[in-house]
Amino acid sequence: MTYVYADSTAVVGPLATYSEPHCYDLCAAHSVKLTAPIGWEILRLAAPTSEPMPSDEDLMAIAEAVRETARVKTPRDDNSLPEIGRRGHLRALPPAN
Numbered sequence: 898m899t900y901v902y903a904d905s906t907a908v909v910g911p912l913a914t915y916s917e918p919h920c921y922d923l924c925a926a927h928s929v930k931l932t933a934p935i936g937w938e939i940l941r942l943a944a945p946t947s948e949p950m951p952s953d954e955d956l957m958a959i960a961e962a963v964r965e966t967a968r969v970k971t972p973r974d975d976n977s978l979p980e981i982g983r984r985g986h987l988r989a990l991p992p993a994n
Contacts, residue, residue: 898923898931907933910942 899920900907909928913920923931933939 898928905934905937906940907931907937908940908942911944 898907898909909931912922931939
């Protein structure tokens, strides 16, 4: 749901794909029961009938993140456990035997 004060309009439609001011995600039950102040108009948009497939851009971003994680080399001191991988402040360690 999103609203525009200037137009006195509330629009109820599919879930947002990005964060935006004056935009809220509602469950199906609440979106059906939504009312607006007197003088406001509610526009209800039909929800898509099928799940969107990931785009080539989404898949390439995931593949690049995996490649980057595999490439990261971090210096270790002799007393530390061997690391499998590192991403920022997170470390993957081998299972303890």
